[in-house]
Amino acid sequence: MADLPIAKIVERKELSEDLWIVKLKPEIDYTFKPGQYVTIGSEGIERPYSIASAPYEPFIELFVELVPPPDGNLTPILHRLDLGETVTMRPRAKGIFTLEPAYQDHLMVATVTGVAPYISMIRQYLHEGGSGLRFFVLEGASYTDEFGYDDELMELERDHPDTVKFLATISRPAEKRNASWAGETGRVNTLVEKYLAAYGLERENTLVHLCGHPGMIEDAKERLTPAGWNVKEERFWKD
Ligand SMILES: Cc1cc2nc3c(=O)[nH]c(=O)nc-3n(C[C@H](O)[C@H](O)[C@H](O)COP(=O)(O)OP(=O)(O)OC[C@H]3O[C@@H](n4cnc5c(N)ncnc54)[C@H](O)[C@@H]3O)c2cc1C
Incomplete structure (x- = not known):
């Protein structure tokens, strides 16, 4: 060391x-x-x-x-x-949870800190002036102050409406800390199918990324894999 x-x-x-x-x-x-x-x-x-x-x-x-x-x-x-x-x-970065540009559409599902790798992918893609890919970020948290990159993602959605979409959801809408929230509610894993349909995504062109809480990943995979969606995952810890 x-x-x-x-x-x-x-x-x-x-x-x-x-x-x-x-x-x-x-x-x-x-x-x-x-x-x-x-x-x-x-x-x-x-x-x-x-x-x-x-x-x-x-x-x-x-x-x-x-x-x-x-x-x-x-x-x-x-x-x-x-x-x-x-x-x-450690001097070398690791991991294979990287962008696969062979897919046009990327549904990027995260719990709280699980949004980090998507921020890196989207920033780099836009910095390089990329076009043609689309990023749909779905982030779930317990509380409204936990999203971390919501301002940046909303700004990117405004500036690049054909490339970035952002949807935040909170799982504890009844709590006082969330009193000001007027957005989506429910755990993010329970909303994946709803937003695949709402965004009009198709199985052949779409890669679903799941990152963060292992329980979210397990549940989302059980919903998506048998239905024929391509799924890639990064678990932050073991259940
Ligand atoms: C590929 C990869 C990427 C990761 N990226 C991030 C990241 O961007 N941000 C980040 O905060 N963490 C990330 N993690 C988790 C991180 O490596 C640590 O496990 C975490 O920060 C907790 O470290 P610790 O030493 O305090 O607790 P540990 O000694 O690692 O023990 C944590 C234990 O607490 C439980 N637990 C409850 N909540 C969490 C949680 N949020 N994360 C981990 N364990 C939890 C688990 O049962 C786990 O076994 C990542 C993990 C992996 C494998």
Whole structure:
């Protein structure tokens, strides 16, 4: 571990008590494909994180959720780290949850931090001036302040209406913290078929990406795979 490169925390944005976006400046040249993950560590504990930034950007951006002790090990440490402090970083990005441009349409389903790899894919695609592909992001959270990239996705939808669509849903509409919400409600896995139909997507041209909570992925797969949809998944932990 002593030989691992380090990365400095250069920006931090708190979304809620247990969710934050962090930008890291690696001491090495770090290359990755949109959709891949970086393995970072502190105090000898390492965990993988999907990269939200795009390869063209100067920093590595992550969207992290605190898993409080006793379950969580690294995130309580990361949660305490301030600007200027460092984490270790495995030098090579990993993962095959990457964009498959052979499909025209991409339904990108996420629970909270699971939106990170889609942000990387969409930013890079638009940066390169891509055209022809369409991204439909469905993000589910318990609370309205947990989406992380909703402002960016809504802006991208406004600026690129033929390329990006964003739908956010909350699973606990009755709670006070969600009082201002006027959008979609229900767990995102229960809405996948509704939005495949609403967007007029077709099996031959569509890849459904599922990322985040393993329970969401399991349920969505049970709905989609027997019905003939192509599905690709990235589970953030084991059930
Ligand atoms: C490919 C990949 C990409 C990932 N990308 C992200 C990411 O972008 N953002 C992010 O916050 N996490 C991501 N994770 C999860 C991350 O690697 C850690 O597992 C998580 O941050 C918790 O670490 P920990 O050491 O605090 O807890 P761990 O020691 O890993 O233990 C966590 C335990 O708590 C439970 N748990 C409850 N909620 C969560 C949760 N949200 N994440 C993980 N476990 C949970 C599980 O049962 C798990 O076994 C990713 C995981 C994988 C495999």
